[in-house]
Amino acid sequence: MGKIFYLMGKSASGKDTLYSMIKEKMPDLKSVVLYTTRPMREGEENGVQYYFITLPEYEELLNAGKIIEHRDYKTVHGIWSYMTVDDGQIDLESFSYIMIGTLESYNSLRKVLGTENMVPIYITIDDGIRLQRALDREKKQKEPKYAEMCRRFLADEADFAPDKLQNAGIKKAFVNEALDETYEEISSYIKEVLKDCLR
Numbered sequence: 001m002g003k004i005f006y007l008m009g010k011s012a013s014g015k016d017t018l019y020s021m022i023k024e025k026m027p028d029l030k031s032v033v034l035y036t037t038r039p040m041r042e043g044e045e046n047g048v049q050y051y052f053i054t055l056p057e058y059e060e061l062l063n064a065g066k067i068i069e070h071r072d073y074k075t076v077h078g079i080w081s082y083m084t085v086d087d088g089q090i091d092l093e094s095f096s097y098i099m100i101g102t103l104e105s106y107n108s109l110r111k112v113l114g115t116e117n118m119v120p121i122y123i124t125i126d127d128g129i130r131l132q133r134a135l136d137r138e139k140k141q142k143e144p145k146y147a148e149m150c151r152r153f154l155a156d157e158a159d160f161a162p163d164k165l166q167n168a169g170i171k172k173a174f175v176n177e178a179l180d181e182t183y184e185e186i187s188s189y190i191k192e193v194l195k196d197c198l199r
Contacts, residue, residue, distance in 0.1 A: 002096035003197065004113065005029065005190055006106050009123030010156035011149075012134035014176040016049075018123060019100045021183045026190065029098040032089045035061070038080035042141050050082075061085055069108030073155075076147045084109065092117055096194060103159055107168055115169070119193055121186055122165065124173045 007022075009015040023031050036050040037058050046052050053061075058081055061067050070083035084105065090097065092113070101109075110118050134153060138144045172189075176182040 001117070001197070002092040002094065003119050003193060004032075004090075004092070004097045004099055004109070004117055005119045005121055005193075006109070007098070007100040007121045007123060008103055008106055009125075009176075010130060010160055011152045012130045012137065013123045013125045014133075014179060014182070015100060015123045017179060018176065018183055018186065019098065021179075022098050022187065022190075025183070026098070026187060028096070029190070030089075030095045032084065032097055032099050034082055034099075034101065035085050036080065036082045038075075038082075039077075051085075058083070068112050069105055071102065071104050071108075076151060077145070103164060103168055103170075110168075119190075120168065120170045120172075121189070122170050122173045123176050123182070125176045 005022075007015050007019050022029065033047060034050050035053050035058070037053060037055055038050075040046065040052050044050070044052075061083070062070075066086045068084040068086050070081055072079050072081045082101070082105070084099075084101075090113075099109075106118065106120060131153060134149050135146075138146060138149045174182055174186055174189075
């Protein structure tokens with residue numbers, strides 16, 4: 001039986017970069033591409049970071065019972081939805097996976113796929129560094145959305161509150177002060193978990 005290694009963390013904690021590194025350097029782990037109704041950002045590709053879909057397409061998936069878990073966020077630009085879709089990407093009988101998302105989506109997947117199949121990987125970093133990273137990233141966009149960046153930053157404080165992490169059974173955090181070192185720590189952890197599965 002495979003495992004789903006689930007990366008999560010506050011915005012600009014470096015989780016997207018670490019996710020890309022794990023996908024590249026640990027090719028035996030399959031990836032699951034989530035779906036979203038939010039607009040595509042500069043540099044993103046459909047089917048790589050997300051499948052970008054319209055509201056009618058989202059409703060079609062919902063009505064067909066294809067959505068495993070979803071969450072809606074009220075942003076300054078309207079409601080953006082993110083979801084995991086039952087589209088044949090997940091086969092735990094044959095593979096282990098690397099996924100990325102929120103604490104909320106992790107909890108939803110635990111309920112559907114089973115806690116024993118989910119392995120949380122929580123990424124954290126000093127808030128000052130994180131805020132500067134978020135600002136630097138937003139400046140590079142053609143149309144920076146600073147209000148949305150601030151909303152996301154503040155929402156993270158509530159979304160990843162210590163009691164919520166504890167209720168989700170998350171006891172270990174990977175502090176991303178040096179990217180390569182954090183990757184090595186995470187990859188070693190993943191290998192150890194997979195080794196335990198074979199014992």
